[in-house]
Amino acid sequence: MSLEFWKRLPIRRQLMLAVNGLLLMVVVLFLIVGHGLRIRDAKQEKRIALVEEAKTIYESVDAIANRGNESIQQLIDDVCARMNTTESPGHHIAVEWQGSSMQAKSHGRASHDMFQAMRAASRGGSGQPSDSHALVVAKFEGPLGTIYISEAEESVLRNARHELLRQIVAVLLAGALAGLMVNLVLRRVVTKPLRRLVTTLGRIGDGDLDPKAEERSCEELSYLSEQVNAMTKKLAAADRDRRLHMKKARDIQQNLRPTNGKVRGIDTAELFEPADDVGGDYYDVIPLGEYQCLLCLADVSGHGVPAAMAATVIKALVLEAVEVTNSPAEILNRINRRYAEIIIEGHFATMVVVLVDRQKMTLTCSNAGHEHPFIQESGKTVHRLQASDLLLGVDESVTYAEETVPVASGTRIVLVSDGVTEMFDQDETQFGTERVRQVMENSSATDVRQLVDDFSKALARFRQSRPPFDDTTLLAAELTSM
Template sequence: MQPTSQPPRKRSIRFQLLLVVNVVLAVFVVLFLIFSYQRDLAGRLEDKRIALEEEAASLLPSLLEMQGEDKEKIQQYLDTICRQMQEIHAPVHHIVVTLPTDPFILLSEHDASDELLEVIQQAASSPGNSATLGESEIVVGTYTQQGATVYISETLDNLYGSVFRDVINNLTGFIVLALITGIVINLALTYIVTRPLHQLVETVQQIGQGELGTQSETFHCAELNYLTHEINAMSASLAAVETTRNRQMAKARKIQENLLPYDIKIPGLEVDFFFHPADEVGGDYFDIIPLDSGDWLFCIADITGHGISAAMSAAVLKTLLIQATEHSSSPAEILDFINRRFTVISPVGEFVSMQLMKANPQTHLFEYASAGHEPACILSRDGQTSDTETTGLLVGIEEDATWENRSLQLSFGDRLLMLTDGASETHNPEGEMFGRKRLIELLKECQSLTLP
């Protein structure tokens, strides 16, 4: 049996399902993290703004009480407050105070600039109370009372870092969850899908290798169980059909064996034969028929095709051959009789190669006609070999075809081998053909042996 070619390698169901699940999960995680990041950032910005407003509200009353005091004293007070904030909160703070009595007082004299005041006031009037200051972003909380306003700003570097760390922690959790989910799905698919499918494939392969009737066990999955049921039903059906076919082939083989001659004894000739079809029932046929004249007719034929059809054609040939010998003993005329009738009743495309050899046991004179058949081999007692000739077309091609007779004069000790092409065209397990040349050499080597 020829091994089937391997199909192109495809991705497994398990891999594709894991890929789909992980891609969907990854998209969901990315969207969730983006939404979570934006939501947490907005929430923390709002919390920070409120906290700064509360700090500004707590700071403003004391500043209002200090309005009449020296400006440097107010500045020192603000510096102290700012340092305390930075020690507690770490991010950089800026405090801007506008009093009715002064244009502005700015904390940290080295940071004092019109640009800083402008950025802080711009942030205070923006929807999110935030603005960009240099390479950093700030958020501002404001509180106004009695014409005085306190602006407290804080850089957001730490806040962004905190939110980003939370996102990383969430991402790590999702990755761990995805790995656990992937492992669980992989194990589940292996148990539910992969192993059952491998078992079903093995069952189908066994059926394909001729083990008809092989059954697969059922599974817990409804879909795979349905597939298993259908495969088992198919296997059982094929086994039943094969059993019926084997019975029919056995009957056909028995019929074919009954067509063959047996226990043939011809005074003046030593005759033996060997019949072994390539298939259970083949298209090869031979016969040995005594003629009313005292001669013997040797027939060998090869019908195209195999099986029951070829066996039926062989039965038809035997019937036609017996009818023909009742009308003539000439090989050419017998071929003509068979051909005219076989051409009418045979299926289109079915032909027969056939050789008829009439032998006189006393004179050893042989007369033959060949319808495209494998040449017979004559081995003389001195070791020389020669072949018969083809004298016409195959039987079944043309209804009006004709053949010619040829004569052979054999002597005592000569041997005549009639055969079909299956004898020379048989192959060994390595695929090497036996060949006609080797067959003739084997015939020469066996010249000294007697027939069984």
């Protein structure tokens, strides 16, 4: 039995196998030793009985010896003939009397080889003629001669085997009964309580911190239940602290959302669905005077609290940069230099910055490895701004470029994170950039808020019940009439 197979066995089977295995070895050893002793004692008893028989025959031979060897031969033949071959298989008599040797001829066993085997056995030899089975031999030796009597050893062994078989059957029945009782006790005292305890732990692992372990079937499980309940209390306290901290983190992240006033002729709307309690996407709409605003969307690698902290850093760096310049490229240059100094290694970020100038009717875009902005002029197909450079935090010496394009009233701009384009459905198919185009071109929305609502519905239909694996962020703007 391999160690891995043993580890997969239920505890009651391990205990049963271990205990019963040890008991089996003890019983087998006992049966082997007992069987050997039983054979030895049976042979000794048989020899004693044969010695008594030989003594009786000696006295009979002594009484008729004056009649001659023929009378002695007749005597031993008659005695051997009366012996039941079933009860005394292999029974044979041999006589050495005043220089003469005789053997019973009733059962056809008389031979020189048989006589030599009986003599050898009486002296402690093998006692097995070449053409027969091993013998149990006894002799009675008197002043006038010696009487040898043998029986086949097989009869002694057969009786011993029958007794051994009876003992084995009794042991197996007792073992089966004991095993059944042990199994029932273990099932009641160990298995069922452990299963209930495992069920309780499973509920705790799923986040339900209300269940209590109440197993008291034995001292060990009572102690284990107490420790589980103590652990649950600590987890509940830790969960309360975590929820409080996460609420504060969500409140902080809410402050990252755009709160400034609107810009004349530019409407904006957004969709933000973090994969965790807090997300690693940052988006913003920053007014720059009466006719300009800055659209920003950044995506920090990963999600959760670490990504949210990095997004907060980017927010601060953006606010710092716009105090100096409104150039998207220069903003990214400044953010990248500071971000590379502040952020820990590996937390890279993509970011796109778009300056919308309603007075000049232009878009100026600079991109640090982010999804290219989607642009749709009124009544036309969607196209994308293609400028893009290295991610933030990779090389602090990189210089970002920017692209400026003219636009008309009614133009819509959509910025998305990769949580939109890399969203998966139940068949592991990505939403992709082409579906973003289709939503924009097929939407009948009359304003940008309805467009964002169309995106929200399209993403929900595509994802169905599958939870998002990354933060989903979409920022949309539309140039309206003044």
